[in-house]
Amino acid sequence: MLLTKTNPRVIAMSGGVLCGTCIAACAFLTNLGTTGVCLTLSGAGLSMVYTPIHLSLNDYFPDKFVLMNTVSLYGYTAGSVLLPILIEKSLKAYGYYGAFLILGGVAFNSTACAATIRTVPSKSTRNEENDQVEPDKRKCFSGGKSLKIKREEEVDEEISEQSRLMQSESGCDRQETSLKSKPTCRKTFFEACKRSCGLWKEPLFIFSLPIHFLQSYTIYSWMLFLVPHTEQLGIQSSKAVYLSTIGGIGGIIGRTLFIILLSKGVNAFAVYVSVGCICTGTFLMDFVCSDYRSRAALAFVQGFSFFIEDAIAANLCKGAVFDDGNIGTAFAISIFMCGLGATLAGTFTGHLFDITQSFTKVFIINGFIHAFMVGHLFIVAILIKRKRLSD
Known part of the structure; x- marks a missing residue:
């Protein structure tokens, strides 16, 4: 729900901070209930990091997602190799207090990982960047205007002429069109849920x-x-x-x-x-x-x-x-x-x-x-x- 309204990088970085903070806070807690709440929130924070990274990988590599996702899971595998030894040694040297602080510090690194998330640039954005990088190659000799600007001016003139004709012809039909566009009946709750969730x-x-x-x-x-x-x-x-x-x-x-x-x-x-x-x-x-x-x-x-x-x-x-x-x-x-x-x-x-x-x-x-x-x-x-x- 949050990913549909907020920047994925902001959500992922917030999740990294939440995860690391809650795990580190467990070092100072002595009550089982509060410790459980903190561990639950740390799991929620970790999911806030995990989901945007998966979606970002799918955006960048839509055709090779399974391969790239498997490569990205190397970090997960490396953690399973190193963290058991790290926590075992930390427990012996510092007890649960120090072990939770160290584990919280490790979890905070997910914030830095989340900061690398970027939105995939669209094709139109890439074309605009290319136009800005090589403006001299697209210059026209007449008046020093680029071909892109001249084409835009021609398109604007055609659109303005077409709009004048359409306004004169459709002025009397606007009211009928607006009435026809109004819904005649209400959708049921189930149908609305079914339409919004395509997984049905x-x-x-x-x-x-x-x-x-x-x-x-x-x-x-x-x-x-x-x-x-x-x-x-x-x-x-x-x-x-x-x-x-x-x-x-x-x-x-x-x-x-x-x-x-x-x-x-x-x-x-x-x-x-x-x-x-x-x-x-x-x-x-x-x-x-x-x-x-x-x-x-x-x-x-x-x-x-x-x-x-x-x-x-x-x-x-x-x-x-x-x-x-x-x-x-x-x-x-x-x-x-x-x-x-x-x-x-x-x-x-x-x-x-x-x-x-x-x-x-x-x-x-x-x-x-x-x-x-x-x-x-x-x-x-x-x-x-x-x-x-x-x-």
């Missing part, structure tokens, strides 16, 4: 919404409980925390390979389904091994897969939406579903652990959830291909 005409994207939710749920559940799961198996926390870094390294390799495949013209959905099946297998086989090397290998493969899959949402917003005017709304709903999945990843997965008292069982359940997501994605990919071929 994008059934394929609406059908794909569970994929956004489930993909976010599985990746955030993995991020949140990877280290506690390893600790429950008897591995020290000082070693367990490095599994997040190992997963991030796998993510960087996977993302690099994915970018190479996209640049070669490989179908992105074929890659998603392939790595999704591999990732599902690692979750379903979670009970097989418990030593540190095996857990590190699983974390590497899971990170390799997840950081390829996190581009699925953007790919669906472009692939399952056939009217470019609905892409902005599709991004907003996609991010909402991802946020909902991330929220339930903490609450529902934690509730499953309270019931089972075993992270191994929780990870196996997540494997079945992920398998359902991959199957749904496979169906959507086929439907998108058929729709594109029929059009």
Whole structure:
């Protein structure tokens, strides 16, 4: 809603300030409720940064959005590699007070990133700039006037002559035209909502919404409980925390390979389904091994897969939406579903652990959830291909 009325760069920079301020403020809070409110506001601020950047990328690279969006997610992957180590060391050196201040300082960098957002110049603006850069080349010898100015004068004369004729002919018809233009009946509320939200005409994207939710749920559940799961198996926390870094390294390799495949013209959905099946297998086989090397290998493969899959949402917003005017709304709903999945990843997965008292069982359940997501994605990919071929 704000992006339709305000400069995207202003919204993104405001979101960066809100996110960093709220995270840093948590260092001074001792009440669980107020801490939760600050973390909620920090998430809202982060979404204010996230959405304009996605839309800006789509404006600059409409034909290569999936590729460029995947490149931009390198920062997200690098954060998953470095931040676990940074926070672990900060907790030991400064406690929660210093760790939250440092994390807030990291979040403030999103303000500087948001400051780089620019509106894509239109073709008319570019033509005007070219006219100003090379005025001498467009000069006409008669009177020193440029061709552009002379053409504008000729067009103005023609328009003035046509307007005189039209005024004389249509003077008596204005009142009838104004009466005919008045609406004869009121639109119902549902019809107004349907007209304003073009996604009602994008059934394929609406059908794909569970994929956004489930993909976010599985990746955030993995991020949140990877280290506690390893600790429950008897591995020290000082070693367990490095599994997040190992997963991030796998993510960087996977993302690099994915970018190479996209640049070669490989179908992105074929890659998603392939790595999704591999990732599902690692979750379903979670009970097989418990030593540190095996857990590190699983974390590497899971990170390799997840950081390829996190581009699925953007790919669906472009692939399952056939009217470019609905892409902005599709991004907003996609991010909402991802946020909902991330929220339930903490609450529902934690509730499953309270019931089972075993992270191994929780990870196996997540494997079945992920398998359902991959199957749904496979169906959507086929439907998108058929729709594109029929059009």
